Amino acid sequence: MRLEELTWPDFEAVKGKVRTVLLPVGSVEAHGKHLPLGTDVFAPVEICRRVEELLKRKGIDVLVAPPIWYGHSFSLNVYSGTVNVRASAFRDYVREVMRELADEGFERIVLLNGHGGNVYPLVEAGEELVEERENVEVWLINWWIDFRDEIFRVCDSQGHAGEDETSVILAIRPELVRMDAAEGRKVKYGIRIIKKDMGFEELPGAINDDPKGASAEKGEKILEAVSRRIAGMIAERESVSDSDSASDSNPDSDSEDS
Numbered sequence: 001m002r003l004e005e006l007t008w009p010d011f012e013a014v015k016g017k018v019r020t021v022l023l024p025v026g027s028v029e030a031h032g033k034h035l036p037l038g039t040d041v042f043a044p045v046e047i048c049r050r051v052e053e054l055l056k057r058k059g060i061d062v063l064v065a066p067p068i069w070y071g072h073s074f075s076l077n078v079y080s081g082t083v084n085v086r087a088s089a090f091r092d093y094v095r096e097v098m099r100e101l102a103d104e105g106f107e108r109i110v111l112l113n114g115h116g117g118n119v120y121p122l123v124e125a126g127e128e129l130v131e132e133r134e135n136v137e138v139w140l141i142n143w144w145i146d147f148r149d150e151i152f153r154v155c156d157s158q159g160h161a162g163e164d165e166t167s168v169i170l171a172i173r174p175e176l177v178r179m180d181a182a183e184g185r186k187v188k189y190g191i192r193i194i195k196k197d198m199g200f201e202e203l204p205g206a207i208n209d210d211p212k213g214a215s216a217e218k219g220e221k222i223l224e225a226v227s228r229r230i231a232g233m234i235a236e237r238e239s240v241s242d243s244d245s246a247s248d249s250n251p252d253s254d255s256e257d258s
């Protein structure tokens with residue numbers, strides 16, 4: 001179910017039955033010369049779509065909310081097309097959206113993040129929300145970090161606009177990828193030197209990996225593995241919630257069948 005496709009009476013009927021809402025979060029930013037500016041949104045939106053479908057097959061309904069497009073993207077702001085939102089404004093905005101979702105009654109908000117610069121502001125937004133909404137849990141999933149093992153089963157390397165991300169976009173929106181312009185290299189930096197034009201050094205050409213080994217087939221494998229893992233984790237958590245509420249309502253029930 002997509003939140004934006006429901007009428008408000010539909011939503012009213014749905015919200016009491018659905019515990020989990022998936023919120024894709026990304027950025028509009030430069031991704032090498034070969035990937036679209038919307039890369040960091042396309043990937044989490046597709047993962048959310050797959051997770052929802054996998055869960056539906058298990059009989060679990062979740063709601064997918066429209067994505068947060070603009071993110072915090074300081075270092076890549078030196079490249080054309082990047083739209084950088086100050087970290088504090090981004091954190092506050094995401095927290096407000098989550099607050100609304102929590103007030104609608106959702107117990108679990110899954111932030112499916114596609115962009116590195118968003119990680120710390122999202123942690124803060126989550127912490128601020130749960131300080132005031134005790135019954136809500138916020139999941140922060142950074143797909144390219146949290147499922148690195150799965151990714152390295154498929155790819156030889158990963159990085160911004162690199163083999164993994166390029167593969168994923170080739171699987172989702174091949175018509176937007178310019179593989180003839182795909183070139184880059186891994187830049188290693190041990191410490192972070194913050195300066196206005198740091199993006200030129202850290203991410204020369206708005207890339208930090210060699211994307212030439214990317215393929216749609218690899219992207220499909222990554223999307224499949226990551227979506228399965230996330231769906232499995234949500235299903236597990238939902239069954240725990242089910243057994244909690246079953247034992248709440250019937251204190252005599254034992255937990256054999258949970």
Ligand SMILES: [Zn+2]
Pocket residue numbers: 031039040114115160161165
């Ligand atoms: Zn990206």
